Amino acid sequence: MDQSLLDAVEGGLPAALAxxxxxxxxxxxxxxxxxQEQLRLSARAIAKLAEDTGVFDEVRILTAEIPGGGEQGQPAILATRAxxxxxxxxxLYAHHDVQPPGDDxxxxxxxxxxxxxxGRLYGRGAADDKAGVMAHIASLRALHEVRGDDLDLGLVLFIEGEEEFGSRSFARFLADNADAMRSDVIVVADSGNWDSETPAVTVSLRGNAKFHLTVRTLEHASHSGMFGGAVPDAxxxxxxxxxxxxxxxxAVAVDGLDTRDAATPDYTEATLRDEVGLxxxxQPIGDGTILSRIWNKxxxxxxxxxxxxxxAASNTLSPEVTVVVSARVAPGQDAADAYAAIERHLRARAPFGAELSFSEVDLGDGFLxxxxxxxxxxxxEALRDGYGKDPVDLGVGGSIPFISDLVREFPGAQILVTGVEDPHSRAHSPNESLHLETFRGAVRSEALLLGRLSERSL
Structure with missing residues (x-):
């Protein structure tokens, strides 16, 4: 069956890329x-792709309520097969919303x-995460081509519509649809690989603590020439x-922020410069091995x-400044504890008696x-056979906070974090792209995994 699946993947790649x-x-x-109509259009397009795989008993486009106000979240696709x-x-999880393009x-x-x-496909969402969506669809097409209706594997396809906007209705969506979504294995296709040829299993993710900080020193703006030198501006x-x-x-100098003690693979400064454009x-910042700075600190x-x-600049003492502070939290530390440590640090060091206020706090725990x-x-094994190289256990400096929601709602499920990106994908940046051979390896690997799980008894 493995070879039949790989043949089906090869035959289906042109259609998947189209x-x-x-x-x-x-x-x-x-x-x-x-x-927002574009998100609804995207959801309808993916629902049609899911229906056309021929494997699902039911395909629906659903929303869930965002806690604290009754507003509905963005549309998600939920397809199920018992x-x-x-x-x-x-x-199989991925998300169909994308980052704004930024400066065109x-x-x-x-x-x-x-x-x-x-050898790369350029465009916003080409890697993050519409390639993840299509890796799922393409592997399901191959599975159906080989097995037809003779398939006992249970399947849940969950394509979220607001991951880039904080997954605000995610937890409620899981609670609303828990019975339909209950799974033994969850594949989250929203991460990356060691390089364009070497696959990875993501084994750790940092958490996040993001907030708005407002610093106020004056009741109103004043002339910087008349009062500058005596009056602290914001x-x-x-x-x-x-x-x-x-x-x-x-390096971060905040008491109360943890560091995870874990070994990291060899990774040179030259590789860092190449991958990030440094x-x-x-000079790089921080201390310790480069990957420990990214993965574990x-x-x-x-x-x-x-x-x-x-x-619009003028000779004015500003009364107030607001900044967005985004912290990444070492795997294993509670994001709320990390945020509390940062807030304590800032309040204890407010210069010149400046007034501080904190708002728009957004927290997400890391994952091990x-x-x-x-x-x-x-x-x-599927990654090794799909890419032709042994996979690497990878830590990721970014965050996927909703994984903690999956763990809480489905504590018995085994969660696999995979992806189609490589270090040059530039997710969230201009000129985002997908390495086409990496995509091929990802689809081959997922098709093999699904085919093998379809033969496994619990």
Whole structure:
């Protein structure tokens, strides 16, 4: 059956990539400032793809309520097939919403016009995570081609519509549909690989703690010439305050933020420079091995600021500045504890008696995979056979906070975090792209995994 599945994957790849291109053309962004009809169009397109695989008993487009206000979340696709004859049920997760494109002038080709160049497919969502959607669809097509209706494996396809916007209705969606979604194995296709040729099983993810910090020093703006030198403006206070978050090496300097003690593979500074585009004159920050800084230690980044633009700048002492602070939390530390440590740190160091206020707090716990389960062993073998290389156990510096919701709702499920990205995919950045051979390996591996699980009895 393995060879039949691989043959079916090869035959189906052109159609899968064509369908991926059509999905990339749909600018489905969950931010309210963007056209929400595009998300509904994306959901309908994926529901049709799920129906056409021929494997599901039921395909629905659903929403769930966002806690604290009655607003509905963005549309998700839920397709189900009941297990038969003691076979396991496998949930396949991905998300169809994408990041905003950002500055169009930084894209070499239009962000929502899929373009193949040098073995890569460029476009917003081409990698994150519409390729994950199509890896699921393509592997299911291959499975149906080989097995037809003679398939006892239970299947749940869950394609979320708001992952890039915080998965606000995720937990409620799981609770509303728990019986239909209950699974023995959950495959989350929203991570990456060691490189474009070497697959990976993601075994750790950092958590996140994001919030808005407002620093206020004046009741109103004042003339910077008349009062500058005696009156602290909000920008001065903000700069001084934020600088306390890091030491001279750029490592986080906040008491109460944990570090995970775990070995990391060899990874050179030259590789880091190549993968991230770090110029020779700019030095990496932090201490310890490079991968320990990314996988096992906290980081803090200021990702936004509300302040006067350069064009509108005037000789004024600013009364108030608001910044967005995004912290990544070491795997194993509770995100709420990490946020509390950062808030304590900032309140204790407010310069010149500045008033601090905190809002828009968004927390998500990290994740550590139990690598002893049979599903991880099956996944490693499928990845090895699908890519032709032994997989690497990978830590990821990013966060997938909803995994903690999956663990809470389905405590008996084994969770596998895989993906179609490689280090040059530039997810969330201009010129996002998918390496086509990596996609091929991902589909081959998932088809093999599903085929083998279809023969497994619980």
């Amino acid at each position: 369908d991926l291109g059509r999905l990339v053309r749909i600018p489905g962004i969950a931010w309210p400032a963007f056209d 297990a038969r004859n003691g076979r396991p049920t496998v949930m 002038t930084l894209w070499e080709t239009p962000p929502f016009e899929p373009t193949v160049r040098d 920008m001065l206070a903000t700069i001084r305050l934020l600088s306390t978050l890091w030491d001279e090496q750029g 110029p020779q004159g700019v 906290p980081s803090i980044t200021v990702t936004g600021i509300d302040f006067t633009s350069v064009e 995979v139990d690598t002893a389960g049979w599903a991880v062993a099956e996944a490693r």
